[in-house]
Amino acid sequence: MNTTTTSNPRVIIIGAGSSGIATAKVMHERGIEFDSFELSDRVGGNWVFGNNNGLSASYRSLHINTSRERMEFSDFPMPDHLPDFARHDQIAAYFDAYVDHFAFRDRISFNTGVEHVERRHDGSFKVRLSTGETREYDAVVVANGHHWDPRWPEPAFPGADTFAGEQMHSHSYTDESQLEGKRVVVLGMGNSAMDIAVDASYHAKETYLAARRGAHIVPKYIFGRPFDQPAGRGRIPAWLRWPIARAMIKATTGPMTRYGLQAPDHKFAQAHPTISSRILDRLAHGAVTPKPNIAKLDGKPRALHRRHQRRR
16 A cells, blocks of 8 residues: 555455455445446356356356355344355345445446556555546555356366367356257266256266265255354354364265275365265266266267366
8 A cells, every 4th residue: 555645545355255345345435435346247256147247157056165144244144034054146136236235336347357566665555447547546456256266177088189078167057958968977076067967967878976075065055054154153262163063064965986086185174165966866766977087088988077176
């Protein structure tokens, strides 16, 4: 921040997703001068299915994998009528209501992107917008998320350039019709990989789940409550909370090898968790076949290759 500015600096917020609107709300309440720019025509970012900016990675069957109680803003609870694990459009509507409740929608410029930010010698920032306009600010808040940028395996699998089948990143997945009647390989053990593998198991001809390493798969409910409520209580110290959570998972799901998956090489909570109640059921029913990591694509079989990018 520019040390020569007044006590009320001008701030730019890039993005109006969950983090962007939370930042805007705080600045609005505290009387800090700010402008918010959103490339889409609405707030909600990644949670807007079919977002007109083409950057959302949401798909039709997407639901939150943290419970409503854990995801809501502390000063704006989610409506009681929403399910514990709400759907993408319900979450987008909640973010929309948040902006109107705290009355700062007029501070957001929609359909406007930020193309370049340059820090000047005095500590201020020169910002170029997608409209061609240039503005100056004392501080920049970047809240443009990370799910908009698909990440492919590096280096690419041998044979990827000659493979006859379709290779698709999870970012391009929208609904089950893309999988209908096909032999599908889902690559990854993250949350979106689990969702897509489950979708495929009901619509594809065959569904395989490949991964380079194992992961702990946590059910959404345990003892009749969302898992992150009893196991995620902040008032319980970490040295006690995590052993309790691990014992609960072990008692509920058992070892991952029981489902044909690789054993995780880490303890629960030492890596980003994978939350899914449905994938273990589909594995147990033989609707999804577990496999090790992909070694190569030989160009003959037709299949879909998906790689998990997110955490929600």
